[in-house]
Amino acid sequence: MSTTTRLRLRRLPLNAAAVVTVVVCLFPVYWMVVTAFTPSRDIQSDNPRLLPESWTLDHFRTAVGADGFGLFWRNSILVTLSAVALALVIALGAAYAVARMRWRGRRQFVLMVFIAQMAPWESLIIPVYIISRDTDMLDRLPTLTLVYFMMTLPFTLIVLRGFIDTIPPELEESAQVDGCTRLGAFRHIAFPLLAPGLMATSLFGYITAWNEFTYANFLIIKQQDNRTLPVWLSSFQNVFGTDWGATMAASTLFAAPALVVFLVLQRHVTSGFAAGAVKG
Amino acid sequence: MSAVREQTAPHPPPSTPRPRRTTGPGRRGPSQDGGRGIWPYVLIAPAVLGTLYLLVYPLVRAVVISLQDFGLRQLILGDARFVGLKNYETLLGDSRFWEVVRRTFLFMAVNVVLIMVLSTLVALMIERLGRFGRIAVLSALVLTWAMPVIAATTVFQWLFHSEFGIVNAVLTDLGFESFDRYPWFAHGPAAFAILVALIVWQSVPFAAITLYSALTTVPTELYESARLDGASGPRIFRSITFPIVRPIFMLVLSLEVIWTFKAFVQIWVMTNGGPGDATTILPVYAVQTALSSQRYDLGSAASMVTVVLMSGVLVLYFRQMFRQEDELS
Numbered sequence: 001m002s003t004t005t006r007l008r009l010r011r012l013p014l015n016a017a018a019v020v021t022v023v024v025c026l027f028p029v030y031w032m033v034v035t036a037f038t039p040s041r042d043i044q045s046d047n048p049r050l051l052p053e054s055w056t057l058d059h060f061r062t063a064v065g066a067d068g069f070g071l072f073w074r075n076s077i078l079v080t081l082s083a084v085a086l087a088l089v090i091a092l093g094a095a096y097a098v099a100r101m102r103w104r105g106r107r108q109f110v111l112m113v114f115i116a117q118m119a120p121w122e123s124l125i126i127p128v129y130i131i132s133r134d135t136d137m138l139d140r141l142p143t144l145t146l147v148y149f150m151m152t153l154p155f156t157l158i159v160l161r162g163f164i165d166t167i168p169p170e171l172e173e174s175a176q177v178d179g180c181t182r183l184g185a186f187r188h189i190a191f192p193l194l195a196p197g198l199m200a201t202s203l204f205g206y207i208t209a210w211n212e213f214t215y216a217n218f219l220i221i222k223q224q225d226n227r228t229l230p231v232w233l234s235s236f237q238n239v240f241g242t243d244w245g246a247t248m249a250a251s252t253l254f255a256a257p258a259l260v261v262f263l264v265l266q267r268h269v270t271s272g273f274a275a276g277a278v279k280g
Numbered sequence: 281m282s283a284v285r286e287q288t289a290p291h292p293p294p295s296t297p298r299p300r301r302t303t304g305p306g307r308r309g310p311s312q313d314g315g316r317g318i319w320p321y322v323l324i325a326p327a328v329l330g331t332l333y334l335l336v337y338p339l340v341r342a343v344v345i346s347l348q349d350f351g352l353r354q355l356i357l358g359d360a361r362f363v364g365l366k367n368y369e370t371l372l373g374d375s376r377f378w379e380v381v382r383r384t385f386l387f388m389a390v391n392v393v394l395i396m397v398l399s400t401l402v403a404l405m406i407e408r409l410g411r412f413g414r415i416a417v418l419s420a421l422v423l424t425w426a427m428p429v430i431a432a433t434t435v436f437q438w439l440f441h442s443e444f445g446i447v448n449a450v451l452t453d454l455g456f457e458s459f460d461r462y463p464w465f466a467h468g469p470a471a472f473a474i475l476v477a478l479i480v481w482q483s484v485p486f487a488a489i490t491l492y493s494a495l496t497t498v499p500t501e502l503y504e505s506a507r508l509d510g511a512s513g514p515r516i517f518r519s520i521t522f523p524i525v526r527p528i529f530m531l532v533l534s535l536e537v538i539w540t541f542k543a544f545v546q547i548w549v550m551t552n553g554g555p556g557d558a559t560t561i562l563p564v565y566a567v568q569t570a571l572s573s574q575r576y577d578l579g580s581a582a583s584m585v586t587v588v589l590m591s592g593v594l595v596l597y598f599r600q601m602f603r604q605e606d607e608l609s
Contacts, residue, residue, distance in 0.1 A: 029435075093324070097320040098324075124338045124583070147334065157327065230430040254428060
């Protein structure tokens with residue numbers, strides 16, 4: 001036996017484990033997409049096939065044609081974008097104050113942000129429900145925007161502050177010496193360098209808000225027109241009876257933006273997430 | 281990581297007016313108004329106000345409600361009165377509640393052990409793989425990670441569908457005839473197992489990728505010298521690899537404990553806590569009690585118990601974090 005064959009044999013268990021990992025990870029995603037393209041009669045069979053015999057777009061038509069589909073997309077996009085934008089603007093200012101200025105209470109503020117990051121959101125649904133009801137904010141999209149903004153704010157602040165820390169203040173200082181205002185120096189010098197940080201954090205906010213279910217489910221009750229996609233998707237089986245093809249088509253459409261964005265920005269995502277999540 | 285380290289930088293005595301230190305620690309920047317006075321406070325004000333109204337206030341309200349007699353009538357009329365710790369007494373005297381607490385810890389323990397073992401193995405595996413295999417596994421992990429919770433939950437319902445689910449079909453084909461049309465969600469332990477599978481499947485990517493990036497920081501010279509000394513694989517892991525990645529490992533561990541303790545969406549959407557009570561854990565119990573039975577007071581009390589139990593983990597988490605910062609500085 002040559003050395004290369006022996007080496008290859010030695011690596012066999014390792015590579016087999018890698019294949020198993022990839023299959024286990026991807027199979028549910030694969031099965032979702034494949035079911036979405038499989039004709040109903042093949043779905044309702046006692047012997048499901050790994051590769052469908054024929055393909056169809058019917059389920060996607062059913063899903064897109066379902067009541068309120070466009071409306072719920074609009075709601076989700078609206079809530080997500082405004083929450084992310086709000087969190088970015090407010091976190092950027094605060095992160096700048098923490099990273100570049102010295103002031104009393106800064107340490108306490110940083111600690112507060114770290115603690116807020118671990119907020120028990122699942123346990124706050126009851127008071128938030130009651131407060132929204134008392135302030136006439138139940139069933140309204142801005143309520144969701146505010147909650148999602150608060151969910152993502154601490155993380156956004158921590159990561160942005162980390163990114164600002166990596167930009168040498170001397171760059172801004174020399175711009176100020178050259179006659180820029182402090183704000184101008186920040187905008188022209190630091191802001192472009194912050195782009196990757198802004199991207200990583202807005203991505204995190206986007207994923208959080210896009211996927212959030214609990215608050216969307218319990219704060220939007222009477223105004224069904226104000227529901228968001230995750231809630232709509234969870235009620236899908238009621239809407240379509242047992243139409244699993246349409247359910248999987250809708251799931252595919254809902255998951256697609258997240259999957260695509262993650263794949264495209266993979267490198268930023270993994271490093272940004274790991275850094276941010278591990279930091280707190 | 282500099283959050284705490286910076287604090288060791290010398291602070292001017294609090295009473296004296298701020299001198300010209302307008303920029304980062306130890307750096308002397310041009311004297312500007314922006315660095316002192318009210319500007320930093322203006323910049324953090326929206327974040328502070330937002331936190332006070334959207335986070336602190338609801339938390340205080342939750343505590344208050346848990347001390348009141350607060351049902352549907354009080355929600356409508358707003359005449360809730362304080363009853364002291366009565367709700368906590370009701371709750372702690374209820375055997376069903378203790379059953380839920382026990383199940384919550386069981387659920388958490390099973391999930392966290394599986395997540396940590398599997399993700400450590402996957403991380404070690406990625407490190408040993410060739411370039412192609414590494415990219416393939418990492419991409420698969422990232423894709424799984426990106427799968428939205430609701431979509432994943434729906435897909436798992438479909439995978440384990442009693443009549444047309446692929447899992448039952450495969451198991452039947454493999455000769456396990458008893459799985460023909462096996463109704464997974466009608467049996468408590470089976471539904472519990474599916475939820476564990478779902479949560480482990482969703483959690484391993486983050487843990488594995490984070491642990492893998494920690495592994496890449498271990499200097500290769502250490503491995504080489506250990507191998508020259510004749511150390512075995514497990515021995516190397518125990519004496520070299522693990523001590524170095526331990527801080528990150530502990531962080532991931534605490535995060536996973538917190539996250540699985542809070543698992544709500546998957547359970548609510550997939551089983552609603554059923555069949556019976558078989559998959560009801562604390563967050564599900566709190567929402568059921570509050571929003572379905574309209575006992576907002578008991579639900580809030582259950583939420584507060586959850587928060588207290590989780591704070592234990594939180595303390596560990598912060599201690600670990602601060603210790604890590606100390607080690608780095």
